[in-house]
Amino acid sequence: MAGGKASARQKMINLMYLVFIAMMAMNMSKEVLSAFGLMETKFANANNDTADRNGALLADLETKAEEKPEEFMVPAAKAKQISVVSEKFYNYIETLKNDLLKQGKYSIDPETGKLPFEAMDKTDILDEAWFTGDRLTKKGDEVMAKINGYKSEVKEILGTDVKYSKALNSFEELFNTNKVENKDKKKIDWLNYHFQGFPAIASYTKMTAMQNDVKVTEANMMNLFLGNTLSEAVSLNKYQAIILADKSAFFAGEKFQGKVVIGKYAKVPPTKLEVQGKEIDLSQAIDSTGAATLDFNVGNVGEHDIKGKFTFLEDGKPLEIDIKGNYVVVPRPNSATISADKMNVVYRGVTNPMTISFAGVPDNKVSASGAGLSKAGKAGKYNMIPTSGREVTINVSATLDDGSKASDKAVFRIKDIPKPSGQIAGLSTGKLPRNNVEIGTVKAVLEDFDFDLPLTVTGFKFKVPGQPSVTVSGNKLNGSAKGALRKAKRGATVQFIDIKSRSNGPKIKPATPIVIELAN
Numbered sequence: 001m002a003g004g005k006a007s008a009r010q011k012m013i014n015l016m017y018l019v020f021i022a023m024m025a026m027n028m029s030k031e032v033l034s035a036f037g038l039m040e041t042k043f044a045n046a047n048n049d050t051a052d053r054n055g056a057l058l059a060d061l062e063t064k065a066e067e068k069p070e071e072f073m074v075p076a077a078k079a080k081q082i083s084v085v086s087e088k089f090y091n092y093i094e095t096l097k098n099d100l101l102k103q104g105k106y107s108i109d110p111e112t113g114k115l116p117f118e119a120m121d122k123t124d125i126l127d128e129a130w131f132t133g134d135r136l137t138k139k140g141d142e143v144m145a146k147i148n149g150y151k152s153e154v155k156e157i158l159g160t161d162v163k164y165s166k167a168l169n170s171f172e173e174l175f176n177t178n179k180v181e182n183k184d185k186k187k188i189d190w191l192n193y194h195f196q197g198f199p200a201i202a203s204y205t206k207m208t209a210m211q212n213d214v215k216v217t218e219a220n221m222m223n224l225f226l227g228n229t230l231s232e233a234v235s236l237n238k239y240q241a242i243i244l245a246d247k248s249a250f251f252a253g254e255k256f257q258g259k260v261v262i263g264k265y266a267k268v269p270p271t272k273l274e275v276q277g278k279e280i281d282l283s284q285a286i287d288s289t290g291a292a293t294l295d296f297n298v299g300n301v302g303e304h305d306i307k308g309k310f311t312f313l314e315d316g317k318p319l320e321i322d323i324k325g326n327y328v329v330v331p332r333p334n335s336a337t338i339s340a341d342k343m344n345v346v347y348r349g350v351t352n353p354m355t356i357s358f359a360g361v362p363d364n365k366v367s368a369s370g371a372g373l374s375k376a377g378k379a380g381k382y383n384m385i386p387t388s389g390r391e392v393t394i395n396v397s398a399t400l401d402d403g404s405k406a407s408d409k410a411v412f413r414i415k416d417i418p419k420p421s422g423q424i425a426g427l428s429t430g431k432l433p434r435n436n437v438e439i440g441t442v443k444a445v446l447e448d449f450d451f452d453l454p455l456t457v458t459g460f461k462f463k464v465p466g467q468p469s470v471t472v473s474g475n476k477l478n479g480s481a482k483g484a485l486r487k488a489k490r491g492a493t494v495q496f497i498d499i500k501s502r503s504n505g506p507k508i509k510p511a512t513p514i515v516i517e518l519a520n
Contacts, residue, residue, distance in 0.1 A: 349506020
């Protein structure tokens, strides 16, 4: 067609043929671009659906972890980790897609809600961003690092457990980033092979497909973690009989009330139930959840065992599951123990009364010790007289009915006696006639203090404005102080300071000053 000389007519035919081929190629290109767009939409929809299912699977695992932590706690924790690292990598791919749209100035059509697939034919967006010659740009290196980082994180979460080996192999195959052989039998880098020279819509679709790989990986792992424990969870041979008492302790003479369940209330009808050596009527004991209700007289004060057997039919054979549990019987109380958790305080130098007991244990089998602690005579009554230090620890031990020991302790803060308030004629501050001040008795009063601790004032200093202070022994003004008082003007303010006092026990801090205005 291009060789030799051609007539004008032939040249026209040849030109028309070339135009026809170009038009076919153009139409084919639009069809291909549109096909990529349709594939991208399907991947995106699949990702949304898979995300919802993955969320449900994770929630199921977390619920199972609460119900049967011994079987599901570790798988649930691994599933949560997989979810976190997958979400992080998924979001990173989303940023790459957004960058592609931004650089290509592509936007979603507000009428159709779709991207302009047929217009997304540019090949230079990622070529310039990710590749330079036969090497990757800084951004290209980042993309590969993120992919490999995600792979490393997933592998680390699964670890070296042999039961995860098959899943690891499938994951490695899904995210294989080894060099790829092209049509010329030449091996080129994975990123170049998949993204260099491709139209924008093709690259965009491939990134959505990679997000789909992430969601599929997440789903596979969730099912893997459920599957690893499912065979054990559904086999009755792996269940334990669990006793659920209506309350943790019972009073002497009460009936024990509670339930015995198999696992998480498995609705599997037993063929026989025996508790404490007696066979239970199944028609009366088993409720709609599969739980067996227990009702029998409790023993004496102390700890008691519950023994029995659940018999089920599995694979046509009787399967016996032992019932093992215990309960505690405590005496009926005749008083309440009420305490403020933040107010464990004793005062230095005074007798602090205390009541010490151990729930369910008689007083003669309880012993308590601590610096300054002594028995007060009555059952459970003690006196504490702390001396040095800022804290005191009281240790309590008890001997249970079976001879075993139980112990507990409490720490109390040691506080000094508070500073008393100085008073004369019942006032710390105020206005008094001159004569009342002259004949009044100075007192030191412990206000709002719970202990009966009388104080005797032994001395103070009396101060009149414009005159030197007078030192007084005892609790009344002496002659010098009275002389100073007579010189004070009407309305003057006199002060009783450095008020010292003593008690029959601890050392007392100086009382707060008394400030009095003379009324005449």
